[in-house]
Amino acid sequence: MRDLDSKAREAKEKKAALGPDIDLSSFSIDNPLHEQISDIEHLPETERDRMLMAGIDTKKGGRSGTYLQKDGTSVYSTSLQEGLEIIPIKTALEKLDWVQDYYWKLLDVDTDKYTARARLDLHNGYLIRALPGAKITFPAQACMYLEKEGFSQNVHNIVIAEEGSELHIITGCATAAHVSRGLHVGISEYYVKKGAKLSFTMIHHWADDVEVRPRSAGVVEEGGLFLNNYISMKPVKSLQMYPTTYLKGKGAVARFYSLLVGSPGGELDVGGRVYLSAEDTRAEVISRAITNGGAIVARGDLIGEVPGVRGHLECQGLILNGGSIHAIPELTGKVDGVDMSHEAAVGKIAQEEILYLMSRGLSEEEATATIVRGFLNVDIPGLPAPLKEEIDRAVELSRHDMM
Numbered sequence: 001m002r003d004l005d006s007k008a009r010e011a012k013e014k015k016a017a018l019g020p021d022i023d024l025s026s027f028s029i030d031n032p033l034h035e036q037i038s039d040i041e042h043l044p045e046t047e048r049d050r051m052l053m054a055g056i057d058t059k060k061g062g063r064s065g066t067y068l069q070k071d072g073t074s075v076y077s078t079s080l081q082e083g084l085e086i087i088p089i090k091t092a093l094e095k096l097d098w099v100q101d102y103y104w105k106l107l108d109v110d111t112d113k114y115t116a117r118a119r120l121d122l123h124n125g126y127l128i129r130a131l132p133g134a135k136i137t138f139p140a141q142a143c144m145y146l147e148k149e150g151f152s153q154n155v156h157n158i159v160i161a162e163e164g165s166e167l168h169i170i171t172g173c174a175t176a177a178h179v180s181r182g183l184h185v186g187i188s189e190y191y192v193k194k195g196a197k198l199s200f201t202m203i204h205h206w207a208d209d210v211e212v213r214p215r216s217a218g219v220v221e222e223g224g225l226f227l228n229n230y231i232s233m234k235p236v237k238s239l240q241m242y243p244t245t246y247l248k249g250k251g252a253v254a255r256f257y258s259l260l261v262g263s264p265g266g267e268l269d270v271g272g273r274v275y276l277s278a279e280d281t282r283a284e285v286i287s288r289a290i291t292n293g294g295a296i297v298a299r300g301d302l303i304g305e306v307p308g309v310r311g312h313l314e315c316q317g318l319i320l321n322g323g324s325i326h327a328i329p330e331l332t333g334k335v336d337g338v339d340m341s342h343e344a345a346v347g348k349i350a351q352e353e354i355l356y357l358m359s360r361g362l363s364e365e366e367a368t369a370t371i372v373r374g375f376l377n378v379d380i381p382g383l384p385a386p387l388k389e390e391i392d393r394a395v396e397l398s399r400h401d402m403m
Contacts, residue, residue: 004109008119011110020238020267022211024113027152027183029121031072034147040066040076046177047145053234054172054205056143065128067142071151072123083134083165086142089125089156099127102158106189106217106246114213118154118187125155125187130165130196139168139201144184146175146210152183159188161196161224169198173212174205181209190218192226194249199227206236208263214241222249222278228256230270235263242299244273247281247309258287259376262294262323271299271328276309276338283311288376291323300342301330307337317346318375 037043040058043051048058057063065079065086074088092099109119130136146153161167173184184206192198206212220226226245245254256272274283285300302311317325329342349371357367 004104004119007108007110008116011116012113012120014110014112014116022183022213022238024117024152024183026150028148028150029123029152029154031123032148034070034073034075037068037076040068050174050177050205051143051145051172054143054174055170055201055203056141056172056174062138063141064136064138065140067126067128068145069124069126069143069155070145071148071153074124074126077126079140081136081138083131084136084140084167085127085129085131086140087127089127089158090122092127092158099158102160102189102191103156104189106219107187107215111215114185115187115215117152118156118185118215121152121154122156123154125157127158127160128167128169129160130162130167132162133164134162135166136168137166139170142169142171144171144173144186146179146182146184148182149179150181152185154185156187157189158191159198159200160191161193161198163193164195165193166197167199170201170203172203172205175207175210180207182207182211184210184212184214186214186216188214188216190216190226190245192218192220192224192252194221195223196221197225199229201229202231204232204236204239205234208235209237211237212239212241214243216241216243218243218245218254220245220247220249220252220254223251224249224253226254228254228272230256230258232268232270233259233261236266236268238267240269242269242271242273244275245283246275246277247283248278250278251280252278253281254283256285256300258298260287260289260296260298262289262291262296262325264293264323266294268294269297269299271297271301273301273303274311275303275305276311277305279306279308281309284314285312286314287316289315289317289325290320290372290375291317291325292320293323295324297326297328299328299330301332302340303332303334304338304340305334307335309338309340311340313342313344315344316375318372319346319348320372
C-alpha cells in the first residue's frame with residue numbers, strides 16, 4: 001500500500017468537487033516565529049478581543065482547558081480538569097504511539113489538494129480527549145488564530161470522547177485586526193465511543209479575503225451522541241465544508257446545526273452528510289442561512305442503510321439585501337423501513353410581519369432585527385447552557401452587521 005505522503009503528493013493538484021478553486025501557491029506556508037505563552041490572560045488586549053468574538057474566553061474560569069495556535073505554532077496548551085487531555089497534534093504523534101490508530105483513519109489524504117496540503121505541509125493542530133467515564137462539565141476551547149498576512153494555516157485535529165465520557169468543545173477561528181487575506185486548511189477527525197457524548201461548536205470570525213477549507217469526518221458508536229454546531233456570521237471570501245459522520249452503533253445519534261450569514265461578494269458552501277448504518281440510529285441536519293449580498297449553498301445528505309433509522313433535514317433561508325441561497329437536501333434510502341424527511345424554504349421577510357411589529361411601537365429597523373433574531377434562534381437539544389450563551393452572544397454581535 002502506498003504511504004500517506006505518496007498519496008498526498010499525487011493529489012496535490014486535484015481540484016475539490018465543491019467550491020471555487022484556490023491557487024495554493026499564492027499563500028505562504030513559511031511559519032513565522034511565535035513564542036510560547038505561560039498564561040493566556042497575558043495576551044494583548046487587541047488579541048483577546050478578537051478571540052472573544054470567536055467564542056474564546058481568555059479569562060480563567062468557565063473553561064476546562066485551552067489550546068491556542070498562532071499561524072502554524074502551538075503557543076499555549078493546558079488542561080484544567082482531570083480526565084481531559086489537550087495536546088498539540090505533533091507532540092501527540094511523536095510521543096503517543098496509539099495516536100496513529102486515529103490519524104488519517106476517517107479521511108482520505110488524497111481526496112483533494114487541500115487534504116494533500118494538510119498532510120505534506122502540516123503546521124500543527126490538537127488532540128483533545130476525554131478519558132473513559134470522564135464528565136468534562138465546562139467546555140474546553142481551541143483557537144486557530146491567523147496573524148500573518150497571506151498565510152496558509154494547515155492543521156490536523158483529533159477529538160476523542162472515550163466510552164461513557166461527556167465532552168464539550170468550543171473552537172474559535174479568528175484573524176488579527178491587521179490581517180485581510182489568508183487560507184485555513186483544517187483536517188478534523190471525531191471519535192465518539194460507546195455511550196459517550198460530544199458537542200463541538202465552531203465559531204468562525206475571519207476577514208473579508210480569507211478562504212477556508214475544512215475537511216472533517218466522525219464516527220459514533222453504540223449509544224453515542226455527536227452534536228456539531230457551526231456558526232459563520234462574519235465576512236469571509238469563500239468557505240467550503242461538508243463534514244461526514246458515520247453512525248456505526250445501535251442507537252447512535254448525530255445532530256448538525258449551522259447558522260450562516262453571507263456578506264457581499266462572499267461564497268459559502270456548507271453542509272453535512274450522515275450515514276445511518278446501524279439499528280435505531282437518528283440524525284438531524286438543520287441550517288439557518290441569511291444572505292446580505294453573498295452566495296450561500298446549504299447542503300444536507302442523509303443515507304439510510306438499515307431498517308428503522310430516522311433522519312430529518314431542514315434548511316431555512318432568508319434574503320435580506322440581494323445575494324442567493326441554494327438549498328440542496330438529499331435523502332437516500334437503501335432498504336425498506338427507513339424514515340427520513342426534509343423541508344426547505346427560501347424567501348424574504350414578510351412586509352406584514354414588519355408592519356405588525358411597527359404597530360407595536362418598534363421602528364422598521366428594530367422590527368427587522370427582531371425578526372432576524374427569531375429566525376436565528378435555533379433550539380439545539382442537549383447543548384449545555386455555557387455553549388448556548390456563546391451562540392446567543394455570537395448572533396447578537398453579528399446582528400448589527402446584517403442590518
